[in-house]
Amino acid sequence: MSRSLHPNGPSKVDAEGQDPATGTDFVSHRMVGSPVLILQSNQIRLEIKHAMLSMPGMAVLTALCFVVEVRGYTKLYDSPEEGPFALYTYLQYPRFIAFTDCGIYFIHRGLHHPWVYKHLHKAHHKWIVSTPFASYAFHPVDGFSQSFPYHLYPFLFPLQKIAYLALFVFVTIWTVMIREP
Numbered sequence: 001m002s003r004s005l006h007p008n009g010p011s012k013v014d015a016e017g018q019d020p021a022t023g024t025d026f027v028s029h030r031m032v033g034s035p036v037l038i039l040q041s042n043q044i045r046l047e048i049k050h051a052m053l054s055m056p057g058m059a060v061l062t063a064l065c066f067v068v069e070v071r072g073y074t075k076l077y078d079s080p081e082e083g084p085f086a087l088y089t090y091l092q093y094p095r096f097i098a099f100t101d102c103g104i105y106f107i108h109r110g111l112h113h114p115w116v117y118k119h120l121h122k123a124h125h126k127w128i129v130s131t132p133f134a135s136y137a138f139h140p141v142d143g144f145s146q147s148f149p150y151h152l153y154p155f156l157f158p159l160q161k162i163a164y165l166a167l168f169v170f171v172t173i174w175t176v177m178i179r180e181p
Contacts, residue, residue, distance in 0.1 A: 047133035050123065057140025065151040074154040076161050084158055092163050096153055100171070103149030111142060135176045
């Protein structure tokens with residue numbers, strides 16, 4: 001029998017993956033050098049379903065931001081020569097990451113306000129052990145609000161367009177990678 005990470009504390013799971021105390025099915029997932037992590041047997045399917053239902057709403061909100069950005073209402077620019085100064089080509093990357101991480105931190109704290117948490121953010125935290133599929137299993141407004149600093153940055157600071165796209169891809173991959181159990 002192995003130990004499970006159950007919301008009501010550790011419980012024993014039999015060889016068939018059944019928790020005798022609750023009758024819940026669990027699936028074991030082991031990473032090299034880590035303890036056995038126990039996922040609910042239908043968790044990945046539920047995470048994918050939740051993400052697939054949420055992504056269209058997040059995509060619409062993101063597309064609206066991109067339309068405003070490409071129509072010239074931001075400080076996006078084409079070539080490095082258009083930047084504020086030569087070294088800015090390199091400084092824009094750490095500045096973007098610092099600004100957006102700080103913004104996401106405070107937005108995420110706001111999402112833990114009791115009313116907001118109950119209505120928007122709780123669904124994202126229902127997984128005992130999250131998987132990469134949980135990276136988009138948000139309420140659409142919750143997911144977009146946490147991406148808002150990425151869209152706000154080019155309204156406030158100069159940013160090369162190719163850097164913006166590269167950073168957007170990087171952040172998307174990073175969002176999935178940090179959910180690895």
